[in-house]
Amino acid sequence: MQTLPKSRLLQFVEQAFHLAQRAVARYSSKFSKRRYTLHQHIVLLCLKVRKNTTYRTLLDELIEMPRIRRAINLDELPSPSTLCKAFNRLDMAVWRVLLNLSVTLLPTNGVVGIDASRFDRSRASIHYTKRTKLTIQQLKVTLLVDTRESAILDLHVTTTRKHDSQIAPSLIKRNAEKIATLLGDKGYDDQKIRALARDLDVRPLIKHREFSSLQKAWNARLDSDLYGQRSQSETVNSRLKRKYGVFVRSRRWWKQFRELALACLVHNLD
Structure with a gap:
């Protein structure tokens, strides 16, 4: 046979x-x-x-x-x-170790995009929650994604409405050796992030919010081909939701954090 x-x-x-x-x-x-x-x-x-x-x-x-x-x-x-x-x-530390090991199995190029998305903490439908006027808190998940093979390098999960510019520094510091160029949208437009990236020998390629003609000119000078790879981060966020669900099943916040780290690990292995 x-x-x-x-x-x-x-x-x-x-x-x-x-x-x-x-x-x-x-x-x-x-x-x-x-x-x-x-x-x-x-x-x-x-x-x-x-x-x-x-x-x-x-x-x-x-x-x-x-x-x-x-x-x-x-x-x-x-x-x-x-x-x-x-x-x-x-523990969460075990899943982080496994996630780091899974990255070594994939080819990376150091061009890394950062982007955030939200995951529901309940299976209740949006239609139902609107009709009953329920407020179901969401999890904010920020991913660092290498653009070559869409490998997830790291994640940050929070139950608060913390701004993107407050989350990015910790991710950059933890993964500085894996990042050559950091791609981010206008939500990460912060001079502290740019200064931190340059101190860690990372090239920040982040769009400016356009309040003046000077900022418009800076945006026009961005490498459009390289910056266009930032869409890989959005694609990975979408893929996680389509393949593994738009909500977390666990009821406790610490288990929800582990569940999302496990989903990122599975994404890299898959």
Whole structure:
């Protein structure tokens, strides 16, 4: 019988398993029951986001996926509550490490766009919330995206209405070695951001708000071909929502932050 080629799903699982082995120890502590490894938990959580499904549905589908189970040495399926508890235990720092490792798998060119988008914190429809006059707070998610392969370098998530110019500095400082040119729209028009970027040897290519003819002239002198690559950031924001959902499923803010970091990791692996 002819051996079947590897599917994209199997390749995704193998890559996620490899990253998990590099990022974390095999077990969470010496007191672990050692029934399942942290590597298996991470892969299953990534698989849940990629398929945009629930814990119960994912485990039901895994029954018919022997090649996927063999790839991660999974002899026995965990319960949905086991995966849920594993997600609670894995800190945001772990997902950031995995996200950084996933970037190393992709070619980058240092031309990085920064852009923000909003994710809903509830599944209630906009029509319903307007009719009942409900106010459902959204999460503001700011992404740093390399324009070559649309790799997400880093993210910032907040529940407040913090302005873009207040969020950008921390992202730039954390990722200065990965950025050669920073592309931003007029929301990031701040001389402090430009000064910080130049101090870190980053070229800021940010549009000015046009209050005078001088600022219009500065905008006209921008490298239009290079600045046009900023649209990759908007494309990635749109892709995250289309593939993995426009809302977060978790109810607590710290789990919502981890859920979005996990979605960025899955985007890079996928």
